[in-house]
Amino acid sequence: MIEVAETISPCILWIDEIDKAFSNNNNTGDSGTSNRVLATFISWLSEKTKPVFVVATANNVEVLPLEIIRKG
Incomplete structure (x- = not known):
C-alpha cells in the first residue's frame, strides 16, 4: 500500500x-x-x-497505539 501510494502521489491514502x-x-x-x-x-x-x-477512520480510537494518533 505504501509503495502504491508513493507511486501515484500526490494522492490520499484512505x-x-x-x-x-x-x-x-x-x-x-x-x-x-x-x-x-x-x-x-x-x-x-x-x-x-x-x-x-x-486519512484513517476508526470505530474505537482508545485501542490505537499512541504513535498513530499523536500530532506530528
Whole structure:
C-alpha cells in the first residue's frame, strides 16, 4: 500500500477501520507480524517525502497505539 501510494502521489491514502489493524491488543498469534507492520507504517509516516495525505477512520480510537494518533 505504501509503495502504491508513493507511486501515484500526490494522492490520499484512505485507511478504513485502522483500529482493526493496529490495536493495542498485542496479538501473540501472528509471530510479531502486526508489530512489524505497525513499525514500518510509523517509520514511513515520519520519513515520507512524497505528497501522500493519510486519512484513517476508526470505530474505537482508545485501542490505537499512541504513535498513530499523536500530532506530528
